[in-house]
Amino acid sequence: MTRKSRRLILIAACGSVLALAVGLILFAMSGSIVFFRSPTAIAQQGIAPGTRLRLGGLVKDGSLRRGPDQTVDFMVTDTNATVEVQYKGLLPDLFREGQGVVAEGMLEPGGRFRADTVLAKHDESYMPREVADALKAQGRWQEGGDKGGPKAGPKPVTASNGGTLGPRSER
C-alpha cells in the first residue's frame, strides 16, 4: 500500500466520522431542543398544543390543589398572564406558592399545561434564572437581596415522572 493511499484512507475515515457526528448533531438539534416560554409568551404566541416546552414563572398564591394519586394542579404566573399546570408526581422539596418554578412538558388543547418535570431550587432566596430574566424583562423583578450571604445555589432538585410514566422513558 503506498503512502498516498494510506493517507487517503486516513482522510476518508476522519471525514466520514466527522460527517456522521455533524449529521447526528443536526438531526438531534432539529428534534430535541426545548424552548423556554413565559406565561405571557404562551398567551401571545399561540403555541400549538403538543409542542414540548419549558414554562417558567411564579407559582400563584393559593392556586395549589392536590388531587388523588399524587396529582397536583397549580397556576404559573408572571403577573401578566397565567397558565394552569397539571403534574403527577412528587414535587421538589422547595416547591412553594409564590416561589419561582420551571415546568417542562407540553400544552394540551384546552390550554392547560401538562408537566412531566417540575424544577424548583433548593434555596429560599432562589429564583430560576430564566424566570428572573423573564420577570425582569417586564420590570417586575428587582435585583438585590441576593448579594452576599450564602448563595450555595444547589442543583435544581428535580421531580420527574420520567422513567416509565412520562415520555422521557429513555432515561
Place this chain on the structure above:
Amino acid sequence: MIVETGHFALALALAISLVQMVMPVWAARSGDPALRQVASQAALGAFACVLFAFAALTWAHVTSDFSVQNVVENSHTQKPLIYKFSGVWGNHEGSMLLWVLILTLFGACVAAAKNSVPPRLRANTLGVQGLITFVFVLFIITTSNPFSRVVPAPLEGNDLNPLLQDVGLAIHPPLLYIGYVGFSISFAFAVAALIDGRIDAVWARAVRPWTLAAWSFLTLGIAMGSYWAYYELGWGGWWFWDPVENASLMPWIAGTALLHSTVVMEKRDALKVWTVLLAILTFSLSLIGTFLVRSGVITSVHSFATDPTRGVFILAILILFIGGSLTLFAWRAPLLRQGGLFAPISREGSLVLNNLFLVAACATVLVGTLYPLLLEMLTGEKITVGPPFFNATFIPLAIPLLLIVPFGQALAWKRGDVLAASQRLFAALAVALVVGFAVLALTWGGPVMAPVGIGLGAYLLIGSALEIVSRARGYGASRTRNLDQIGRRAIGLPRSAWGTALAHAGVGVVVIGIAAQGWATEGLATLKPGQTLSTGPYTATLDRVAPRAGPNYEEAAAFLTIRTRAGDEAGRVETGKRFYPSRKMSVTESGLLTIGASQVYASLGEIGQDGGVGVRLYYKPLVLMIWLGAVVMALGGGLSLTDRRMRVGVPAKARARAMPNRAVPAE
C-alpha cells in the same frame, strides 16, 4: 493568627511559582543546568506553602472560627465533624484552594520523580506548571480569598448547604480534582515539548503514567458524583446530561483518547503532533469545565456564590491557556518531526479509529453543552438541550467505538489481519449474540435497546478475557494448549496487559448496567400505614411514619418493608424528609435496598394532613454495575500504573544527589 499565616503562605506560593516559571527559561538562556534544579525546588516549595494554607483553612473550619467569612458562610457549630472537614471545599474559595493544592501536589510529584523524566523536559514542564499555579493562586488571592475576616465575628455560622452534608462531598471533589488537575501535567509536558521543538518516544513514556493516573481518578470522581446525585437528589436518575456533568465527561473522553494515542506514540513513534494536540485539548476541556462550573454561567449545586469578576477572571485564564497553547501549537508543531503513516488495518490503525470516535463524541457533547449558552448570548432565546439530544448523538457514536475495542486489541501492530482477528474474537461474538437474543426472547415486548446493550457488554467482557487468554497461549512456534503453561504465562504477562483487559472489562460492566436501566420501573402512590405500592418484582408496605431527630436536623421518616411478589421479605428501607433549621431548608433522603447488583429505591413526598404520604418507588435492575464498572476501569488504570515499564521513578534521593546530572530515563 493561623489564618493570617495561611494567607501569607498563599502569597508566598504565588512568589515561588513565579520563580518556578522563570527559572527553566533562564536556565535555557544562560546554559547553566544548575538553574534548572531550582525549578524542582520551587515546585516542592510551592506545594509546601499551599499545603500550609489549606491546613490553615481546615483549622479555621474545624475550630469554627467565625471571624473568617468563609467559615461563617459555610459552617455551623452543630455541623458534624466530618462535614467540617469536607466543608472546607464545599464552597467556591475552598474548592479553588483544593484545586491549587492538587496542582502543586502534581508539580511536586514531577519534581520528585527524578529518574523518569529527562532533566530538560522536567524543567520545562515544571515551568509551565509554575505558570498555571501562578495564575490560579493569583485568581484566589484577588477574587476568591478564603481567608478574609469578618468584623464583628458572628456567634453562629450559616451552615453548609444540606444537600452537601453527605459523605459524597468528602470523596467526590478530591477525586474529580485529581483527575481534572492531573491533566495539567500532560498539558505541561505537551507545551514543554512544543517549546523545545522536540518530541519522541521518551516523551510519551514520561507523560503516560501521569495521564493514566489522572484518568483513573477522573473515572472514579465522575462515578462517585453520579452515585451521589443518584441517591441524594431523590428521583433515581444516575446521569442527567447536565452541563456540569458534561463538563467532567468531556475531559474524560479526551483523556481516554490521549491515553490511547500515547500508546501509539510510545510503540510506533507515530501520531506525535496529534498526541500533543490532544494533551492540550484535554486540559483545555478541564479548564472549560472549571469555567462552566465555577463562573456561575450555569446554575447548579456546583456554582456557589456567583460574582461576575470571577467569571471574567476565569474567562481570561481560559483565553490565556487555551489560546496561548493553541497558538504555540500552530507555530511550533510543524517543527516536530512527524512519524510515518501506517497501514489502516493494524493495532495503530484501530487506535486512530478509537481516537476519531472519541473526539467526535466529545465534540457532540461540547456542542450540546455550549450551544444553549451561545444562543442565549447571541439571540436571547433560551433553550434546553437535554437527554434526547445527547442520546441521539452520543450513543450512535459510542456503539461503533465499543465494537472496535476488542477488535483493535486482536489486531497486531504494523500489519493486522482482519480474518485472524475475527477468528480470535469468534467466541466473543457468538456468546454476545446468544446472550443478546436470549435476553431479547426472555423480555419480549420490552425495550429493544436493552438486550442490544447487554449483548454488547458481554462482547466486551469476553473480548477482554480472550485477549488475556490468547496472549497467554502465545503466538507462532511458542503457541501452546497446555493449560498449566497458559496459566503460568498469564500470570507472567505484563501488568499493563492485565490493566488494559481489566479497564476494557470495566467498560463492559458499565454498558450492561446502563442497558439494564431499560427495564427499570417506578410506581407512585399516596400511602397510609399498612397500604402497599408495587413496582417491578417488588412490593413496598408502609409500616409507619415517625419523627426523629438528627444532629443538626429534624426528620420525618417513613419505614417501608420490601417484599417480593411471592410475599417473602426482602428487606426494609427508610426514607425521610430532613428539615435543617439553620438554613430553613428541607431535603429528601432516599432509602435504598440493595439486592445483588440491583436496587429498590424509595423516596418520600408530601406528608398529608390525613396521615397519607406520597411515596415513589423505583426498581433499578443491575444499577450498581454502572458504578462498579467504573471502579473496575479505574482499577485497571491503577494496575497498569504498577507495570515495571511505566513505574514513575520513586524519588531516590541519595543516588540522585551523588550523580546530579545523570538522570536515566526509566525503563
